[in-house]
Amino acid sequence: MTQPIKALVFDVYGTLFDVHSVKVKAEELYPEHGEAISQAWRQKQLEYSFLRQLNGQYVPFSQVTRDALRYALLQLKLHVTEENIADLMEVYLKLDHYPEVDDVLQQMGDKQIAVFSNGSHDMLDPLIEQSGLAGWFDQIISVDDIKQYKPTPASYMHALNTLGLKREDVLFMSSNGWDITGAKSFGFRTAWINRSGLPVEELNLDPDSIYDDLTGLLEWK
């Protein structure tokens, strides 16, 4: 730790909230397929956000998430109904947050704290509101304001502009390797929350810190 940081910026999906908490409802609707639906849905959601950024066909993340769910169900050869899609999309507004989140945020309370997500406000705001965490955040920043998905440099610049700080003042946390390498490439300081015990991405953009969960952040207090 060299210079002290002025802001903690958290990714949302996978970092503060467990995207795989959709498994319970998925298993209820499609017995014995809950796990597979959850994995395929998340993977396709990420792929579609990347592809729409690359081919210049941006739509909000709520649409990307819905499209990815439909694809995942079709790929698994499951029966797709509009009702099931609506039910699963509803769960995305009520994902569980990880158990350590409250405690860590409480102890970091004197720094500027924000979330920065590919999620559009129509999914991000209700999720954070129902979680009871909303009071901790000074800003809820969405790429949808500029329609440039992470990990483009333009997306991280939008977060920086919203914060009104310098790049090196910001510690960015994500459990997603692609997000950490994007933020590092842009110039943020980065802490990778490696919840799944994965290898560091082979992109020559190693994180400044690696923690198993968010409690590791307490050393930045």
Add this chain to the structure above:
Amino acid sequence: MTQPIKALVFDVYGTLFDVHSVKVKAEELYPEHGEAISQAWRQKQLEYSFLRQLNGQYVPFSQVTRDALRYALLQLKLHVTEENIADLMEVYLKLDHYPEVDDVLQQMGDKQIAVFSNGSHDMLDPLIEQSGLAGWFDQIISVDDIKQYKPTPASYMHALNTLGLKREDVLFMSSNGWDITGAKSFGFRTAWINRSGLPVEELNLDPDSIYDDLTGLLEWK
């Protein structure tokens, strides 16, 4: 079929050549892990090409492929040696082409025929040379010339400029859904070679034709 086409442009990896022919060598080096290595390697190779395009950190596809292989081996908790990486990278220069390729190209001989790939020439040229297919191609077009990966519009524009045609004169073939949607978004006519029986991508960019393998192209003669 409305207007006749003037050029057939083929993607390479997965479309003309079977990327999963690396399984044999992978299985030899890492018994019982051949299939898993092949799948993880390909998935990470695609992800890294997308991420490097998105974060503006382009390196040639040969480097992306090598980095992805290293990650895949680490992810599977296998022992990584430089010799094994070199051996597997060598196989990438000798991938099998699909059995119908020779026959289909032979029957299409009077149209302009090209390949257009994310592969850099250091991997693309030796692969095509050893396959015995080189004589069929008027152009071997690589995104490495402009350092813009598919599926960016700039990449397909590079192919079009090289061909010297109009968008609607080109029929583009790929087995990769992300590549077909990118080409369609750009304005090429598209034939998806759906070798794995996957659903159409939920990106509102449906292919003009869908075939199980390349023999379906014979109706464009």
